[in-house]
Amino acid sequence: MNARVRLLLTIALPIILIIVVVGVFVLREPTTTTSSQGTTKSASLTHMTLALDWTPNTNHTGIYVAMAKGWYRDQGIDLQLLPYSSNINPDTLVSTGKADVGVSSTESVVADYGVGQPVVSIAAIIQHNTSALVTRADSGLNSPRDLDGKTYGGFGAPYETAVVSQIIKHAGGKGVFKNVTLNVDPIQALKSKQVDFEWIYEGWEGIQAEREGLKLNTFYITQNGVADYYTPTIVAGPNEIKQKPDLLRRFMAATSQGYEFARSHAQESAQMLIDQNKGAFPDTGLVTASQNYLSPRYADPGRKWGLQDAAAWHGYPEFILNTGAVLDASGKPIKSINPDALYTNQFLP
């Protein structure tokens, strides 16, 4: 090989590599569809984006049911789910207009209010708080009072120290504990004894622990001195509410149809969640078990899905405000909050 051929090859080979990779990618693209539905007649549909608060799970079942059944399309909506991101809050996406709606929680909505990034909760996905502090059953930590000085595996939210501390104090402890922010599966962290206690959703991690044979002591937060509040909830931005009330009404009509279906058809709706997230659930049994737990809990029997009560929206904000854990954008605790501005039932069918 002479110098010219060598030079040409050195430049050409990387270009060929890039072309080949792009080519294979483009060829394979049509076979794999994105989560956007109804591409054929999307011209007549209104495009709408929804930001998830976590990787797909049974909290989101109703949305996936409505997508699978084509109920959003029936309402003239082409719904696109934005992928979950551990570093981008769905509330930020909603309040900056990057997403139309998002999945959030009462805790986040109140915290957003503090920093002047307001979002409004338009539906409660689960009617009662199912979250709990848990310890290993063999740890000897049998009351929240025993958690003083122990290590808590947290997820880095501004409100968690206040809530956990309140639970310990309520049981007669001092409310002082070590908080380690983890980015790992809470049940694995408990199992390997890296932390002493965790704050989990009974309907997901609780069931996971059960399936893995890990016995837990469970302290539901609502039974331990914390007001009942909604988590998760569906949120929209104030601008969206002003400018597109009709779109939100249609969105909620389809979403509520989806959750109502999931309430009465646990197995079937769990399967729809699994089918639309190929590869995301290696243990499909966990999804079904979790769905069986959650379906009757989306709303109390005889009650419409999604409704939010004033009591729940007053209790938690008052409690968390008193702890001084709601901060404004410059990091100072705020003094007052108008809870009625944080939620609305007006878009529910």
Added chain:
Amino acid sequence: MRIAAQPEYAGSASLRRIAGYGPAIVLLVTLVLLWELAVRASQISPRLLPSPFSIVQALFDNWDVISGHTLQTLLETVIGLGIATLLGLTLAVLLDLSPWIRRAVYPLLVISQTIPIIALAPLLVIWFGYDLAPKVIVVTLYCFFPIAVACADGLLGTDTDLLRLMQSMRASRWQILWLVRLPGAMPSFFSGLRIAATYSVTGAIVGEYVAAYRGLGLYMEEAAHSFAVVLVFAAVLVTAVLSLLLFGFVSLLERIALPWYQGAQR
């Protein structure tokens, strides 16, 4: 005589080359075997630490899903690495233009590497969306620096005798750059490129971990949230293989471009 001798020489050279990897392979196999034995002997829960065998098996069982994610990651990686190479080369030449530019720009390049990507990546997503752009930018940010710095150092280290010779022949600045300095900087450039290739896949995965529709980073995150540690390891294995392949590709390019240099190294 010479022609007849050549294939034999080439053959023994490539044999020697393969034999050169012997110790690495032996060490790798030993470590993997120890891992497998340790997991089996200690009865660690496979949800905490899966055995190598079960990882490979999970990889094959889920290949139809993983392959799509792999392709996405590979696409982001090669585009990002391509842009980083062009950018790195351009910057190296630019730094070389005058000591003043070098003094002004070099600190900025270093500062660009002090930004924690994990803090920048979410902003990139908010600015550029969920598609290819933010991941390609992350890969480029990871990769251009070693290329630019190594290449700039290579340009600085030009043989002064050769420079004087060219100057005495009244060669222009660009002729000197093209004929003497750039070829002379190639070994350094390839060292930088090899480092960049090793980092590139990880860069794409960091980008995907923040937000993506598809890709190995997203797959790892989903698998972790579904408590499937073995699939996380399977994705890690794919990442390692991709990085090694890219590293190998750069070494191949280097052998084509600078056969004398590779030969002299051994």
